[in-house]
Amino acid sequence: MAQNSVDLVIIGAGLSGLVAASELSGDIDLVxxxxxxxxxxxxxxxxIGDATFDHGAQxxxxxxxEFANEVTKWSNRSISxxxxxxxxxxxxxHPRYIGVHGMNSIAKDLATGIRMDLQNAVSxxxxxxxxxxxxxxxxxxxxxxxxxxxxxxxxxxxxKDLPSSSVTIIRDSLGFIAYxxxxxxxFVMMDEGDFGPIQPIQRPNSKVNFLADNKQKGISAKNALTLHLGDEIxxxxxxxxxxxxxxxxxxxxNLFELIGEVPISExxxxxxxxASPISIYPEAVMDLGRIGGSGALPLIFSGDGYGSSKVEGAYLSGLRAAAAVREYLG
Ligand SMILES: Cc1cc2nc3c(=O)[nH]c(=O)nc-3n(C[C@H](O)[C@H](O)[C@H](O)COP(=O)(O)OP(=O)(O)OC[C@H]3O[C@@H](n4cnc5c(N)ncnc54)[C@H](O)[C@@H]3O)c2cc1C
Known part of the structure; x- marks a missing residue:
């Protein structure tokens, strides 16, 4: 089994991990x-063929x-x-932003130049x-x-295999956070289908809480619908x-109930x-070294379960994680 020594490992290349990495990359040996x-x-x-879908965050x-400053930079560079x-x-x-080439293109941009080890599952x-x-x-x-x-x-x-004092703090602090x-x-729409423009729909607490045509979003060559079912269903x-x-x-x-029997090819x-945390940790990161007292491990937890949720919460948490790493560096 291959083994490597580095100063910092970040587990998770979602927005939070990528933001932390891009803040620190160049200053610290990380993966x-x-x-x-x-x-x-x-x-x-x-x-799916010529159809492109955002299928996570929409x-x-x-x-x-802080986030506004970053989004202005992304927008100036045609990332969002x-x-x-x-x-x-x-x-x-209120403006709702998207990735110009899909939400994932924001992550791809952040990941540029960062050492990544993909398809490596940490157990x-x-x-x-x-x-x-x-x-x-x-x-x-x-x-x-x-x-x-x-x-x-x-x-x-x-x-769970860390020293038991750490495991207890982690469980007590994060155990209540469910998603x-x-x-x-x-849904890929048939080319020859006879249907008018499909406006984006967002209806919290409904059977369908989101529907949008990715062509209308400007990310798909073909009409391509993303539908998200509500929490209960x-x-x-x-x-x-x-x-x-x-x-x-x-x-x-559920799609047909909402917009009628549109023609679908696939x-x-x-x-x-x-998908989304129901409750969250009160601070933007959980820094075990800080809350655990003397001798606690320099272990930082970040993501959309900390401080505030959604894309902005994950971004802010990634920034705070980078700042916490810098504090340890002195
Ligand atoms: C269906 C859906 C709709 C959403 N809609 C919106 C929206 O409209 N607006 C909005 O603001 N937010 C939305 N969100 C939430 C938003 O996507 C998240 O808040 C944000 O992307 C979370 O980023 P993160 O970095 O915290 O976590 P993640 O993006 O989950 O990143 C975690 C990463 O860790 C990796 N990983 C996990 N376990 C391991 C392991 N053991 N070993 C190695 N790697 C591992 C995963 O592969 C993943 O890449 C939506 C989410 C979903 C799923």
Whole structure:
């Protein structure tokens, strides 16, 4: 089994891990490890033939000045742009941003120039001779410092072999953070179909909480609909005993109920176990070294489960994780 020594390992190449890495890259010897084939996590864009779909995060909003500054830079470089000011054909004056080439293109841009180890799934972390031993498949790492930028239930799982005092703090601090699943339906529309423009729909607490045509978003050559089922029905389908075929027909029924029987040539389903946190850790990162008292491990947790949720929360958490790493460097 290959083993490498680095100053910092960041587990998770979602937005949070990538932001931390891009802040620190160049100043510290680091690697970002992710189990997936490409970076981005829930900033996910998929192709089916000529159709392109955002199938994780659909757009983002901006509230903090820090994020606004970054989004201005992205927009100036044509990485992101304003998509819409509202849903159901009504404007509320608040801009919703998207990646110009899909949400994943934001992650790809952040990942440029960063050392990445993809398709490497971390199963556990131990602490040996004042270093973290990251047990990955297929690569292990030894690191002085570690940022765990993955959803909280997975973070608890991979840290269970650390010294028991750390495990207790991690469980007590993060054990209450649960995530809602989301079932996402991706529909490729027939070219010759006779249907008018499909306006984006967002309806929190409904059976369908989101629908958009990725062609209307400007990221797909073909009409390509992304539909997200609401929390209640997603929970039922994710944890219930439903076949793939049953889930597909429920998605299709919900689409037709919403916009009528539009002609579809192909569909795919994406089930997200950890789509959005129901509750979150009160600070933008959990820094074990700071909250654990003397002798606690320099271990930092970040992601959208910390401080605030969604794309902006993940971004801000990544920034704070980088700042926490710098504090340890002195
Ligand atoms: C369906 C859906 C719709 C959404 N809609 C919106 C929206 O409209 N607006 C909005 O602002 N937000 C939305 N979000 C939320 C947004 O996508 C997230 O808040 C944000 O992308 C989270 O980033 P992150 O870096 O914290 O985590 P993630 O993106 O989950 O990144 C974690 C990374 O860790 C990797 N990983 C996990 N476990 C391991 C392991 N053991 N070993 C190695 N790698 C591992 C994963 O592969 C992943 O790449 C949505 C999410 C989903 C799923």
């Amino acid at each position: 970002v490890v992710d189990k997936a084939r490409s970076p981005g996590g829930r900033l996910a864009t998929r192709r 757009f983002f909003t901006v509230r903090s000045q 742009k304003v998509w819409t000011y509202g849903f159901q054909g009504e404007s509320d004056g 556990s972390i131990t602490y040996e001779d004042s270093k973290f031993h990251i047990h990955g498949h297929p690569h292990d790492y030894f690191a002085k410092q570690l940022v765990v930028a993955i959803p909280c239930p997975s973070a608890i799982e991979i840290t 809602n699943p989301t079932i996402s339906g991706l 997603s929970l039922e389908l994710f944890y219930g005993n439903y076949s793939q075929g049953e889930i597909e027909s429920i998605l299709r029924e 569909m795919q389903v994406k089930s997200w176990r950890y």
